[in-house]
Amino acid sequence: MIEDDQICTFYLDDQVFGIEVKSVQEVIRYQKMTEVPLADNSVCGLINLRGQIVTAIDLRMRLGLPNRDSDKLPMNIIVRGDSGTTTSFLVDSIGEVEMIDPHNFERTPGTLNAIASEIIRGAYKTDDELILILDRERAMNVSVN
16 A cells, blocks of 8 residues: 555556655656666666756666667656655656545555566556556665676
8 A cells, every 4th residue: 555645657568557646756758868887777877857866767677578669768757765865767658646545455466577566566446447556665776787
């Protein structure tokens, strides 16, 4: 379950995901990145966000999904972690801010791959879809090879 009653939704490979609105700093278009040597393969690089250096993590790679088509640029969801760190999650597209009902929260579906099941908290059912809720702290935690 999450502590907020609103989530920011986004899409990856035709799947709907959500993250707590209170952790989202902003949503921006694709930014030019500087490569990071020896970083995890999900770390696409660093972006300069008005003078702040922010690590950009491709959630497709982080979740073990197929690569994005090279002709489609991702969007950035800039999120704040509990420790004050700021990270950019690269996603296919941005959805809406949704109000959620805590009674509709369910455990992480057993059909997710092992990587995804580690960083998905659970799911919310709406009338139209199942929204997978991202654990932002776990998603932000990537290692250096």
